[in-house]
Amino acid sequence: MRRIAQLVSSARKVLDIGWADKPNIFLSNDSVTGFDKQDAERPENYHRVLCGDAGEMLGILQDECFDAVIAGEILEHLKNPLCFLSDCVKLLSPNGLLIVSTPNPNSPIERFLTLFLSRDYFYAADHVTLYPQRWLIRVMEICGCEDVKLCSGGFPIPGIGLVPFPRPWCYQTIAAGRKAENRNSLLG
8 A cells, every 4th residue: 555655646636446445544645535335434634535336436526537546456356347447547637647456366375276276265256357467557558558567566474464575476466557648448
């Protein structure tokens, strides 16, 4: 969360989608809007919170424009992630920043669990799909982002928490892309 807050630190107006389970306490922007399908109490550093489903997001925020949109740990849960990302890009101001974090299927944990294909530990029941890092870049490009950069979200160590870890094998991948200047989403 600290890394994501650093990535959007220069943005004046930020939209944090899926914030309710873990609000980002490090966001200190002029205006932070939280959007989530579940209702929760507004944290002090969020200026407003809105409740709605990802499919309703554009309708609810139709006249809004954000300097940065954060979608942390959401993409892997969606049945139509390309439409969601395209909607996120539509909410960005020109040259706005889209930040996405999602599990890395190439992390040592995922690789180890794949060896045994155990249904008990093989996947999270609410995950629809996972994104290898080079395909995460491509998906963001298809949805209207350019200059997509990846960074490590660290690796969880029990009793310690997240520790720095090399990007190719990190547990969580953080992707940051700018709204493409003269190109619309390839989705239409």
